[in-house]
Amino acid sequence: MRADPASAAADIFEANRARGAVRFDVRLQDGMTRRHHLHESGSLRVRFPSPEDDGLSAMFVNTAGGIAGGDRFAVEVAAGEGSRVTLSSAAAEKVYRAPGKPAELDIALTAAAGAHIAWLPQETILFDRARIHRRIDIDLAATASLLLCEIVVFGRTAMGERMREGEFVDRWRLRRGGRLVFAETVRLDGDIGGKLAHPAIANGAAAIGTALIVPGDAALVERIRESLPAFRGEAGLSAWNGFAMARFCAQDAASLRADMMAVLGCASAVPLPRLWLN
Amino acid sequence: MTASERPHVSAAMTELDHPALYRLMTWLSPAFPVGGFAYSSGIEWAVEAGDVDDAASLRGWLSTMLTDGSGFCDAVFLVHAHRAMELGDIDRLREVAELAAAFVPSRERQLETTAQGRAFIEIARSAWNSPGLDDAVSQCEAMVYPVAVGVVGAAHGIQSSLLLHAYLHAVTSNWISAGSRLIPLGQTDSQRVLAALEPVVTATAVRAISASLDDIGSATFRADLASLRHETQYTRLFRS
Numbered sequence: 001m002r003a004d005p006a007s008a009a010a011d012i013f014e015a016n017r018a019r020g021a022v023r024f025d026v027r028l029q030d031g032m033t034r035r036h037h038l039h040e041s042g043s044l045r046v047r048f049p050s051p052e053d054d055g056l057s058a059m060f061v062n063t064a065g066g067i068a069g070g071d072r073f074a075v076e077v078a079a080g081e082g083s084r085v086t087l088s089s090a091a092a093e094k095v096y097r098a099p100g101k102p103a104e105l106d107i108a109l110t111a112a113a114g115a116h117i118a119w120l121p122q123e124t125i126l127f128d129r130a131r132i133h134r135r136i137d138i139d140l141a142a143t144a145s146l147l148l149c150e151i152v153v154f155g156r157t158a159m160g161e162r163m164r165e166g167e168f169v170d171r172w173r174l175r176r177g178g179r180l181v182f183a184e185t186v187r188l189d190g191d192i193g194g195k196l197a198h199p200a201i202a203n204g205a206a207a208i209g210t211a212l213i214v215p216g217d218a219a220l221v222e223r224i225r226e227s228l229p230a231f232r233g234e235a236g237l238s239a240w241n242g243f244a245m246a247r248f249c250a251q252d253a254a255s256l257r258a259d260m261m262a263v264l265g266c267a268s269a270v271p272l273p274r275l276w277l278n
Numbered sequence: 279m280t281a282s283e284r285p286h287v288s289a290a291m292t293e294l295d296h297p298a299l300y301r302l303m304t305w306l307s308p309a310f311p312v313g314g315f316a317y318s319s320g321i322e323w324a325v326e327a328g329d330v331d332d333a334a335s336l337r338g339w340l341s342t343m344l345t346d347g348s349g350f351c352d353a354v355f356l357v358h359a360h361r362a363m364e365l366g367d368i369d370r371l372r373e374v375a376e377l378a379a380a381f382v383p384s385r386e387r388q389l390e391t392t393a394q395g396r397a398f399i400e401i402a403r404s405a406w407n408s409p410g411l412d413d414a415v416s417q418c419e420a421m422v423y424p425v426a427v428g429v430v431g432a433a434h435g436i437q438s439s440l441l442l443h444a445y446l447h448a449v450t451s452n453w454i455s456a457g458s459r460l461i462p463l464g465q466t467d468s469q470r471v472l473a474a475l476e477p478v479v480t481a482t483a484v485r486a487i488s489a490s491l492d493d494i495g496s497a498t499f500r501a502d503l504a505s506l507r508h509e510t511q512y513t514r515l516f517r518s
Contacts, residue, residue: 200346201498201501
């Protein structure tokens with residue numbers, strides 16, 4: 001036992017942090033995608049609602065009710081050859097104010113030849129003074145496909161709160177056929193309220209979002225542009241390196257969600273999870 | 279401030295540095311044919327959308343791009359490419375080059391940095407070749423602009439902080455040139471913006487010199503959006 005009160009407090013803090021991990025893989029069996037190995041621990045759980053088609057749906061549930069400073073969560077999903085899996089979350093992920101260490105959230109998605117992964121969680125809400133480091137690593141075989149969306153809301157906007165301080169580091173790495181095709185790290189820290197007000201950052205917007213579609217090319221982007229001549233917030237589309245991207249920025253989370261749904265609806269051959277249609 | 283109050287300037291610049299200065303002024307001059315004049319990094323859309331419409335708003339937009347956007351990220355890539363080249367660590371160089379090439383927010387920004395990087399390397403190999411340059415180039419799939427500058431600079435033994443300042447000056451000047459043609463802005467106002475951004479460039483370079491690849495990060499969501507929306511801009515002078 002250490003006598004130093006500061007380190008004792010740190011130990012207590014550490015012992016109270018939530019840990020959670022979900023790891024599973026899915027396989028194609030007789031034309032249906034089935035769950036294979038599943039590992040769950042801590043406050044992160046996964047539910048598999050009854051199948052609606054040949055693919056498998058998985059829904060993450062954070063029984064801790066949100067993410068606090070020092071928490072560590074990990075998600076690993078591997079989709080076997082030809083399988084199809086749609087991953088979503090039961091609720092918006094709330095990241096609470098964190099006085100000390102940032103929370104860490106690591107997401108790793110792997111898709112083998114011909115597999116399809118849809119990663120469509122509900123939005124992440126960063127409370128004022130939230131601190132989180134997130135990693136999203138995606139490794140796709142050359143013939144695998146992906147539909148991904150992520151929405152981040154700065155503050156509990158429904159309560160009139162805006163994020164003023166904190167730390168948000170979001171590291172994305174997308175590999176396709178072993179080659180790094182997209183990398184990005186979003187880093188917002190310090191005077192986040194002041195930064196978000198800058199025209200080149202968010203011009204005071206409350207929410208941002210990104211969709212990635214693999215494979216994706218100029219023809220897909222053109223098709224989406226033709227079907228969606230207008231958006232509620234700001235939106236931009238592009239395709240390069242074999243994938244397509246849509247980016248959004250809006251004054252309120254509802255507009256951003258509506259714009260995201262419209263693009264996903266255009267880009268996806270399969271129906272979106274029911275949660276998205278509420 | 280008089281020159282005599284800044285002794286570190288004269289002390290730092292020895293005769294040994296003169297070839298370095300000559301090369302830096304050449305490679306990072308607007309006359310060096312990498313084609314920078316054809317790109318605006320999305321500023322053309324920002325002007326179209328009304329986000330940038332005078333010297334003050336241009337300065338604000340560029341200050342953010344330097345501090346929290348591609349300016350800082352590319353500066354870190356340049357430093358790490360330079361370091362890997364200096365150490366002869368080709369595996370590390372490949373890793374930096376791969377990450378930098380993937381670290382672009384849109385098709386047009388990819389074209390911008392890839393085309394300039396390729397041109398920079400080609401001209402350097404033709405007119406300013408240096409031992410080790412051909413080998414390093416053959417080992418990397420692609421070298422985007424900041425990586426190309428870092429590699430060539432290291433091959434010529436140029437100190438990375440000087441190289442980085444010259445690079446950030448070139449990029450900032452090119453942004454101002456694009457902005458001033460689009461707004462439009464007079465030559466004196468353009469120079470005022472460049473002067474006002476000097477401390478921002480210095481601070482960005484200082485942060486980048488000591489940053490790890492893990493420290494890279496940007497937050498310029500709307501500047502990135504501008505480069506996406508530029509693709510469908512009706513009348514365009516620039517390729518990005």
